[in-house]
Amino acid sequence: MNTVSSKHTPVATFQLGGPRAWWIWALSVAFVIYLFSVQTGYSIVNPEVKKSASLTVEQVASIAAVYTWVFAVCQFFGGALLDRLGAHKVLPISVVLVTAGVFLFANAGSYGTLLVSQFVMAVGACTGFVGAGYIGGQWFGMGRFNFMFGLVQFCASLSSAFSGNALQWGLSEMPWRELFNFVGVAGVVLSVLAFLFLKNPTPVESTGAGGASAFIHSVLDALFQVAKVPHVWISALICAALFGSMLAAGVVWTPMLMETRGASPATAAFSSSLLWLGLAAGCLVIPALSDKIERRKMPIVIGIAVQLACAGALLYLPSISIPVAMALNFLFGFANAAHMLCFSSAADVVPPQLIGTSAAFVNGLAFIAGGIMIAAPGSRVVSGMAAGLTDHTLAIAEYAATPITYSLIASFVLALIMKESHPARRR
Numbered sequence: 001m002n003t004v005s006s007k008h009t010p011v012a013t014f015q016l017g018g019p020r021a022w023w024i025w026a027l028s029v030a031f032v033i034y035l036f037s038v039q040t041g042y043s044i045v046n047p048e049v050k051k052s053a054s055l056t057v058e059q060v061a062s063i064a065a066v067y068t069w070v071f072a073v074c075q076f077f078g079g080a081l082l083d084r085l086g087a088h089k090v091l092p093i094s095v096v097l098v099t100a101g102v103f104l105f106a107n108a109g110s111y112g113t114l115l116v117s118q119f120v121m122a123v124g125a126c127t128g129f130v131g132a133g134y135i136g137g138q139w140f141g142m143g144r145f146n147f148m149f150g151l152v153q154f155c156a157s158l159s160s161a162f163s164g165n166a167l168q169w170g171l172s173e174m175p176w177r178e179l180f181n182f183v184g185v186a187g188v189v190l191s192v193l194a195f196l197f198l199k200n201p202t203p204v205e206s207t208g209a210g211g212a213s214a215f216i217h218s219v220l221d222a223l224f225q226v227a228k229v230p231h232v233w234i235s236a237l238i239c240a241a242l243f244g245s246m247l248a249a250g251v252v253w254t255p256m257l258m259e260t261r262g263a264s265p266a267t268a269a270f271s272s273s274l275l276w277l278g279l280a281a282g283c284l285v286i287p288a289l290s291d292k293i294e295r296r297k298m299p300i301v302i303g304i305a306v307q308l309a310c311a312g313a314l315l316y317l318p319s320i321s322i323p324v325a326m327a328l329n330f331l332f333g334f335a336n337a338a339h340m341l342c343f344s345s346a347a348d349v350v351p352p353q354l355i356g357t358s359a360a361f362v363n364g365l366a367f368i369a370g371g372i373m374i375a376a377p378g379s380r381v382v383s384g385m386a387a388g389l390t391d392h393t394l395a396i397a398e399y400a401a402t403p404i405t406y407s408l409i410a411s412f413v414l415a416l417i418m419k420e421s422h423p424a425r426r427r
Contacts, residue, residue, distance in 0.1 A: 014139075014201040014202075015201070016139060016140060016141050016201060017139070017140055017141075021139035021140060021201075023197065024135060024139055024197055024198060024199070025132070025135050025136055025139055025140070025148065027190075027193055027194060027197055027198055028087075028091065028131055028132040028135040028136075028152075028198060029132050029151075029152055029155045029156075030190060031091065031094070031095055031098075031128050031131070031132070031190060031194065032128050032129055032132050032152060032155065032156050032159075033155060033156065033159040033163070034095075034098070034186065034187060034190060035098050035121075035124075035125045035128045036156055036159045036160060036163065037159060037163040037166075037167065037183070038098065038101075038102055038121065038125075038183065039067075039125075040159075040160065040163050040164050040167060041163075041167045041179075041180065041183065042064070042067075042105075044164060044167050044168060044171060045167075045171065045176040045179075045180075046060060048171075048175075048176040049114070049176065052176075052177075053108065053109065053110065053111060053114060055111060055114075059111050062115075063111075063114050063115060063118055064118075066115055066118045066119055066122070067118040067119075067121060067122045068122075068367075068371045069371075070118070070119050070122035070123060071122040071125055071126055071367065072364060072367050072368050072371065074122065074123055074126035075126045075130070075360055075363055075364035075367055076223060076360055076361060076364045077126075077219060077223070077360070078090075078126040078127035078130055078131070078356075078360050079127075079130050079134070079355075079356035079357040079358065079359050079360025079361065079363075080219040080220075080222040080223055080356065080357045080360065081127065081219065081356075082127060082130070082131060082134045082356035082357075082360075083204075083222055083353055083354055083355070083356040083357050084204070084215065084218055084219060084222065085204060086199070086200045086203060086204030087131065087134065087135060087138065087198050087199055087200050088198060088199035088200065088203075089204075090127055090131065091127060091131045091135075091194055091198045092191065092194035092195040092198055093124075094124040094125070094126075094127045094128065094131065095124065095187065095190050095191045095194045096124070096191045096194075097120055097121070097123055097124025098120075098121050098124035098125055098128075098187060099124075099184055099187030099188055099190070099191055100120055100124075101117045101118065101119075101120035101121030101122075101124060102117075102121065102180055102183050102184040102187055103180075103181070103184040104116060104117035104120060105117035105118070105121070105180055106176075106177050106178075106179075106180035106181045106183075106184060107177065107181070126360075127360075129152065129156065129363060130356060130359045130360045130363055131356075132149075132152040133145070133148070133149040133152055133343065133356075133359050134355065134356045134359065135198070136148025136149055136151070136152065137149075137347070137352075137355050138200050138201055139201055142347070142352055142355070143291075144291075145344060145347060145355065146287045146290060146291050146340075146341070146343075146344035146347075147287050147288050147291055149287065149340060149343055149344065149359075150283040150284065150286065150287030150288065150337070150340050151283065151284070153279070153280075153283040153337070153340050154280045154281075154283040154284050155280075157276045157277070157279040157280035157283065157333075158276070158277075158280045160250075160276045161273045161276040161277050161280070162273075167179070170182075222354055222357045223357060223361070225350070225354060225357075226346075226350055226354055226357045226358050226361050227361065229349055229350060231345070231346070231349045231418065231419060231421060232346045232349065232350065232358060232361060232362070234414055234417075234418045235342040235343075235345045235346040235362060235418070235421075236342065236346065236361055236362040236365040236366070237365065237410075237411070237414055238300065238304075238339070238342050238411045238414050238415055238418070239339045239342035239343070239362050239363075239365065239366045240365040240366045240368070240369035240370075241369065241407040241408065241410055241411035241414075242303075242304065242307070242336055242338065242339035242342075242366075242407075242408075242411055243336075243339050243366040243369065243370055244366065244369035244370045244372065244373035244407060245307070245336070245373065245404045245407050245408055246275065246279065246333070246336045246339070246370075247370040247373060247374050248370075248373040248374055248376060248377055248403065248404050249272075249275060249332065249404060250272050250275045250276060250333075251272075251374050252374060252377040252378055253377045253397075253400060253401055253404065254268070254271055254272045254275060254329060255268040255269055255271070255272050256268075256377070256381075256397060256400065257314060257315075257397045257401075258271045258272075258322070258325065258326075258329075259392065260392050260393060260394060260396075260397050261318075261322060261325055261394075262322065263322050263325075267322065267326075270326075271325070271326050271329045272329075274326055274329045274330040274333065275329050275330070275332060275333035275336075276333060277330060277333065278329065278330040278331060278332065278333025278334040278335075278336070279333040279334065279336050279337055280333075281330075281333075281334055281337075282303075282333065282334035282335065282336065282337025282338075283337045283340055285334075285337070286299055286303065286337040286338055286340065286341065287337070287340050287341065287344065290341050290344065290422075294422045294424040294425055295420060295422055295425060296341045296344060296345040296348065296420060296421050296422050297345075297415065297418055297419070297420045297421070299338055299341055300338045300341050300342070300345075300415045300418075301412070301415045301416060302335075302338070303335040303336065303337065303338025303339075303341075304335075304338065304408060304411050304412045304415055305412065306331065306332075306334075306335035307332050307335045307336060307408055308405075308408050308409070308412065310328045310329075310331050310332040310335070311332065311401065311404065311405060311408065313328055314328055314329075314332075315394065315397065315398050315401055315405075316398070318394055339366070342362055343358075343359050343362050343363070344421075345418075345421040346358040346359070346361070346362050347359065348421035348422060348423060349421055369407075373403055373404070373407065376400075376403040376404075377400040377401065377403070377404070378400075380399055380400040380401075380402060380403065381396060381399075381400050384396050384399040384400065
């Protein structure tokens, strides 16, 4: 550690990289895993929550919708808050909010309290994924931002693949309220660690001049500065199409397709996990490869092409075996890791002090697209059957997958016309 002088008092700074940087980064990733597990847990305990709180189906759906849309709106501001205030003034409070939401959820006795719990959790969660990427860029330098953000998604993907099984086991051992109270206790521990350690290597200067109105104006100005860059929009739309397709495939479409192909329910569920395992593996390779060859565009184009090929084979080659179909699911997830380069590509074209804002902008659009596309295959199945298609056939699977296919094609076109953004190649 050393100090640098300022007008008032010496400011502590820390060396980039090294054990302290990895520890702080690991804490930020632990927060991502924590909130991903909480999100997964809600879908698992839905039946028990519905029964214990005497909820209707519409109320259960509205509770999930509150989280989705509050998160989506707050997401756009989370990155700007990190850029303006720094990690220490934002991330620990975010952990506390998610933890408070977990306790509210675990002890809720009414529909209203459940709504409040989702609102509080969503506000806290909006800086989780982006915050971990921000920490990586701050503590390891912008030269490793791409690789470190890929590691964040690697950990998040692994948690998506395995946290559901862990929570299912926990639910088999204890009531859902007790389980989530234990999850809340884990959040308390994480909150303490966050307040002690989560910070920037060099504190972000924030004078507070002008009061709250000036601060809000600065946050909105940061969003405007990012949003007015056309390349950021192209990167965000590609990311939205790719990650939205991944969510739709991983949550809804793949299990249905694999069962249609004759896989057992257990094999179909495992095939869905293979998507996330493939994404995790891809996040270790594709961002690092992008940095090595000093290109963003080419890996994105190739990644989308591979996903289109995998989706086409799964949909239109009925003769492929179940093991081959499972391998194609893994490959689809692996290639989907190209969406992480969209964050890097957006960060390439904005000033370093706006990387948090750019990441939040890209992630916000991706999350909105994901929410829409998760519902798309199911609604397409309903409309397809109404049009005369037979359930549990490749024809209905192809019909349900149309939004995924169109999204991938649109993202491929955008990737072809986007400019190379890597600093070493940009003209």
